[in-house]
Amino acid sequence: MSQLLLIDWVLITALGWLSIGMVGVAFPRNFILNSRILYPLGAVGGLVLALIALTGIFASPQIRILPLGMPGLPFHLRLDALSSFFLLLLGTASAGISIYAAGYLRKGDGTAPGLQCLLYHVFLASMAFVMLADDGYAFMVAWETMALSSFFLVTSEHRHAEIRRAGYLYLLVAHVGAVGILLSFGVMAGVEGDYTFDAMRDFSSHGFWPTIAFLLALFGFGAKAGILPLHIWLPEAHPAAPSPVSAMMSGVMLKTAIYGMLRVSFDLLHAQIWWWGVLLLLLGLATALFGVVFSAIQTDMKRLLAYSSIENIGLIFLGFGLTLIFKSFMLPHLAALALTATLYHCLNHAFFKSLLFLCTGSVLHATRERNLGKLGGLIHRMPWVTWLALIGVLAASGLPPLNGFASEWLLLQSFLFTSGLPQGYLNMLLPVIAGAVALISAFAGFTMVKFFGIVFLGQPREEKLTQAHDAGRLERIGLLWLGVGCILLGLFPNVVIVLLDPVTRLLVGSGLRGTAGSHGWWLLAPISQDRASYSPAIFLGSIVIFMPLVYWAVKRFYHGRLKRVPAWDCGFPLQTARMQDTAEGFGQPIRRIFSPFFKRTREHPSPFDSQPRYLSIVEDPFWYWLYLPIAKIVERGTQLIAFLQQGRIALYLLYSFITLLSLLVLTRG
Amino acid sequence: MNFYALFAQLLALVTALILAPILNGWVNQCRAWMQNRTAPPLLQTYYTVSKLLHKDALLAHNASSLFRVAPYAIFSCLALASAIVPTLSTELIFSPAADAIALVGLFALARVFIALAGMDVGTAFGSLGSRREMLIGFLAEPALLLIFFTTSLISQSTSLSTIVATLAHRDFVIYPSLAFAGVAFTMVSLAENARIPIDNPTTHLELTMVHEAMILEYSGRHLALIEWAASLKLFAYSCLGLALFFPVGITEVADPVSLAMSGVILVMKLAIGGFMMALIETLSAKMRIFRAPEFLGTAFLLAVLAMLVHLLLESGK
Amino acid sequence: MIELACVLSIPFVTALLLGLFGHRRGAAELNSAGSLFTLLAAGMLTIRVIRDGPMTLFDEQFFVDPLNVFLIALTAFVGLTTSLFSRPYMRVEHDHGRLSAGRLRLYHSMFQMFMCTMLVALSTNNLGILWVAMETATLTTVLLVALYRTPASLEAAWKYFILCGVGIAQALFGTILIYFAAERVLGHEGGALLWTHLDAVKDQLEPTVLSLAFVFLFIGYGTKTGLVPLHNWLPDAHAEGPTPVSAVLSGLLLNVALYAIIRSKVLVDGALESHFAGNLMIGFGLLTVVVPAFYLSRQKDIKRLFGYSSIEHMGLITFAFGMGGPVASYAGLLHMTVHSLTKSAIFFAVGHAAQMAGTQIIDDIKGLLRQSPTIGWGLMLGTLAILGMPPFGVFTSEFMILTTAIKHYPWATPILLTALGVAFAAMFGMVQGMVFGKPTVRPLPHNPALLPVFAHLGLVLMLGVWIPPYLADWYRQAAKFIG
């Protein structure tokens, strides 16, 4: 090669990450080196990657073939707009998370910091390779390496049995999913059995084969993304992992599944069938609804966020399905709109969800407490984390002018402009689903208010919380990075749309740049101005002008006098912190309304209990309806087969004897 | 943007700020009459607000900075909202800045802030109120959105101005969907504005309070702002309803004459609307909080029905 | 010439020496030295073959070609690492008083004798000698399995002896049949048992006789390979023998038995012009993949667990060779290599772990990672490798096998994948419990031999991401030649 292409730079960055990990594992116990030097270096790597990807989005696709890998199938790598976009996501998010992790890392038992450093950076690098891979084998290797490294990160506190269980469940589901992906590649490789993506692109399979490939890929990537009913690992693994890792997994790793799904269904498969889209739509709807309902009733803050990730994945898949439908009905512009909304939401979710997870990390460090029922009033002790968390919360509940709203707005728009599909039912269905999306986002608002209000507001529910300390400097930098990201992404949607334009052109052959760009950076009008428009800048601007104005006016014409008094006790003399609404209490209406969703076991105290206890456990029904039965079936199978192994030598001899005779008869007859 | 648009925008804003408390007073008056009580004066809200403004603000020891920011945020959100709603004219500067969806988002923003403020001090009743408010909110919000969807399907746009313009200046067509949407909207706006049958604005029995429970800790200027904001919200909703379902007299061109014209019409419409609302409130009884989901669920279903009706009967396909 | 002579004689001589001095101190070193020289000789032999191609030696009684030379090198390598591992292992056993000096002598000499028989079996050109070598291998390993003389080990050894003895007898009958068919073509003195000659005339051999012969050979050598339902001796023998023996059983003996099957397959397919042998192998391969997968979850004994896993992988390899064709045979050979490397590495780690815990019961071994991170990681990585996790080589071969299966035998793919999935769930759960958690194990008196473990895993890792070109085309030649 004469000069280094962009793809080489991506490779160099990934290798840089790997080498950082190597250095770390070379000095496993050297705390200062790992936390103060290596992780920040990793963050720099993230920034570099983001810059490369930024240019890569607009560059033409580039290809490299490494002299590694399988005989006859060396590692093919390819950098196009799609992979660049997801690399951008990876780089930007990981930059914030790594710098946070540098501050977050503490001297403690569990995995040695050096080893953790290695695993973390292998995790990053493997995700980068997933985006780059251009043949089935390289993809699988990167994919499984990603799963493995994240598994070890999840189980870094492996002394606790439940964390081991979570890790086991996670790796198991990941592995099964990987099998699905492998099979899907196998189907797409077809009779030639050439596993390069190029060959798959050229290979025009017909009949039901594309559908089978699509369904297998959906299974595989759905398992990683946490689509119903394969979400089971997600709420277990996220709380188990250290917070930067949960941020990484929820913010970025889930998106690799989206990437893979996009790659398969738009790039590798040519003809999309409309009911694929409907399937995705319904799956996404179910997932989002399930996720948000369950996140509303959680009492563990990281579990709450994990379920909310499931919800967001559901929303993303909704957009995805819509894109498929439009694409299959040859409506490229609408497809571009829906796809833009989808990808935009991926980016936003990466930012606000990582932000929130990192905030829980700081809370965890300050209080050693994950249970919502034991937190509260942290705004006084840790203002930084609180206000940054507020940004994340507002974004997550899809409120203007933050980024969450922008993508959901686009999503709703793409739902609203559907009239005119050849499928009458779809025309009916889609607006109703739009209503459901509205319900989900409003519900997310409920959940987020619960999360924020109970963790940060009110009075401290425990004595120790009054000693809580705010996040350290490095942690603040990380949080700030992500928070500011949320705001900027919310304020300049057109910039993002321009970024997404090449991607949508690549996948669905159309883009929003022409229409959206025409109104200047401040006005977002994907179709046309009098049809729908939204300008977060004016929005925020007017609020920002208005508030001080009112403040000043009140001060100016009246007074700013203020007295501190005890809170009004409504005539109940002793008001303790325990009387505040607990997480269970806040979720109670939801438990009541959506009771069919849950599998709950509850104990009510009788009026005569000397020490009344109220117990209410809400569990995931899928575990009981789906997973345990499967386990039972396998168990039964083992029992049947184990019957062969009786321990009697005569019996064993009989086996070989019968085998011999039957084979002889077989050959003769 | 031309000068008139700016003028119309400012005018709309000022009208909202002025008329909102009066509308509130008017509704209370009507209700009092119907209940054979001596009515409070029409400007009662003004009196309350100014009284509160003069008083000192009492702040609980535990109250945080968020608690103090919230009133301003809520007030400005709702003011902006009422500026976006086309009250007099459809030619506004802000109209491209925020369409129907953004308007709903704006209401939601205000709601989230007030709910957080309610939880901030950490009394039992504050968080109770916030919980109920959020519950009502997440059921009402999608219903409202669906209503907007129906209208925007009719007018092929989600920008309020376009919607209202199309609805106002269509040659007379009967939209059955709008009937459903209208009923749904009424229910939603009752719920959103803390009105009977969902909430009782005049109660102070803690266990039944929703809105009042959240603002229990507020006093002085903060409370004043919140009260004013509440009336603004009511005003915004009423104007929205009128603009969507009785869009008569809203001008497209923003010249003074037609603006004044439409101003007069608006006042008349508001008077009637307020009376109707008072009537509903008097005739119905407040329901238990867990009946609220059913109520709002009905509204949601009506909204869905409206959309389906539109797609079936009116989309022409 | 001289290289092969060394390869075959060094272990034999060492075995005799150890038979005399095996109980003295330094026996373990002598053992390792012998294996080292064997490896060197094997390496030179390999180089020689790479340079001037296949050759037959000792008036054609022995020969080396791409297929067996790489197995010879592999065998010598694993033999060396195992001897390295067994040095500290046996020392601990001796200190715990589980083995007397006399037993150590027996162990050392029998180990070398076993290596010798393996190498003979691999390098001989004479099917009869192949049989004799296999039988001798059985006898030596029976002694090794029964080394502890506990009831359990005796029972295991007895079953091993009877089952394999009977199986091997069938193989002899098969050999006789081949001879019977061949001497009519090649004449009496025409070396009717010499594989090279047979290969030359295989298309003239009588098909029906050959198919019968193959049935007998398949049953016979299949018993040693551990094909279901002939496998029942294998888990017992693996569990009860000393761990180095389990390592070589899994790592070498099974391979060699499979090698014998492959050799006969080549002949039979050539004679029959049909896919008879292949189909047979596919069928038994599938059965052998599926059944052990379901056994795994019921195991209490860690070595027994990995014994079953070896059966499963043998099934996979058999399936691969049964499918035939350049890719599948390539994958089969690769899988043979990576499996024996990985599995022996796992057994090394397991051996140390069991010594640390003082038991082989899975539930009583916990928290290896905290007590001795190297052993813990060795076991964890080895298990992940054997379960087919990239970037380890096992994944590469399984990928090739699966993709070929998808292409030619789609119906078989779901079965294979189900089995692999079940195996993953079962084994990983158990090993995770052993590696993670609060330690119940004590540190070892002597520092363990971890070089073998990580040398093997390193090689497997390398084969996963990069197969050296000469190794690759070596495999390719062998695969072409298996067909």
Add this chain to the structure above:
Amino acid sequence: MNPSLIQAIPLSGQVINLCAALMLLLGFAMLSQRRILALINLFMMQGVVLFVSTLVVALTTNQHHLLWSAGLTLVLKVIALPYILHRLIRRLSVKWDIETLFNIPTTMLVGIVLVVIAFNVAQPISQMSGTITRSTIGIALACVLLAFLMLITRSKAVPQVVAFLAMENGLFFAATSATYGMPMVVELGIALDVMVGMVILGVFFFQIRQQFDSLDIRHMERFKDK
């Protein structure tokens, strides 16, 4: 076979056929034998028959190495092994009757079926057999299968070993009489293996008895996965 064919076969062939028949007969006898000493004697007689047939083959087709293997048979199968077995039995004092897992008549019936199968399987081979001894392969196979059956049905260690050796006999018979002998190396190797195996087993018996204080292998059923 019809008489004409019998005429066609020279004397030596007829002798070998006779031996084959005897082998089969002895196989059945062993299968049905309850007493352990008698079993060993039967085994010895089988050895004798084997020796004779090998000798005949060696003399008719003057291959000297077959003489060697005949001698080997004589030494090993007629003298050494029975002697060792006798000593073992005396040392282990296990002269009792053998209880079988199935009753004898059933076993015999199964044995007949086996013989039929064996002949059927061996038929094509006999068709193409160039040697004068046509059916010997089939009979050898039958012997092997019968021994296999015996191995399955016997529940004590010693009879199992005898059965094992009987199987070896059948193979030997196939090797020598059917195919006029394998190369010398191979036969030596086989013989050696049998010898060594026997010795090892002898050692084993004592170990087993010491550990389980019985030679009943039904004590050895500890490893099971059910």
